Amino acid sequence: MPDYPALAARVRSLTEGEDDAVALMATLACEVHHSDDRFDWTGFYRVTAPGMLKIGPYQGGHGCLVIPFSRGVCGAAARTGQVQLVPDVDAFPGHIACASTTRSELVIPVHNGAGQLLGVFDIDSDLPDAFTPEDAQALGAILDETFAGCASG
Ligand code: SME
DSSP states (O other): OOOHHHHHHHHHHHHTTOOOHHHHHHHHHHHHHTTOTTOSEEEEEEEEETTEEEEEEEESSOOOSEEETTSHHHHHHHHHOSOEEESOGGGSTTOOOSSTTOOEEEEEEEEOTTOOEEEEEEEEESSTTOOOHHHHHHHHHHHHHHHTTOOOO
16 A cells, blocks of 8 residues: 555645646656556546547556447546446446556546546556455545646647
């Protein structure tokens, strides 16, 4: 489990005064990815049109470029506005496998301070049942703080 208070402090320091969403996403993807060996793919999908997600900054192997809200774990998070904590991706209807090694996944909707959906934050793990509600809560708090001042697309 990462030291989430230290991760939050590091992200806060690195992003102080920044409100560009892509710059913030790139920084967060890097810092979160390298904070825990469970995280094999870490990145963002951005809302680029109604009902459409497109890939943003990420760390790890190739990620698929476009995900409609109707598909995948990321689409479910964007469509419902709810965290998707998936212990077994093979049991998730419509899971999109960007890597055949992925076993579990955590996807968190990303909103700005006005409550507008900017995209989703996606972490894949090659370990089964790798994520906990504590991961979701701590990362959600870091995302909320980091993107509070961002304008929507
Ligand atoms: N697994 C995701 C797709 C993105 S790749 O994991 C980077 C999904 O089902 O939406």
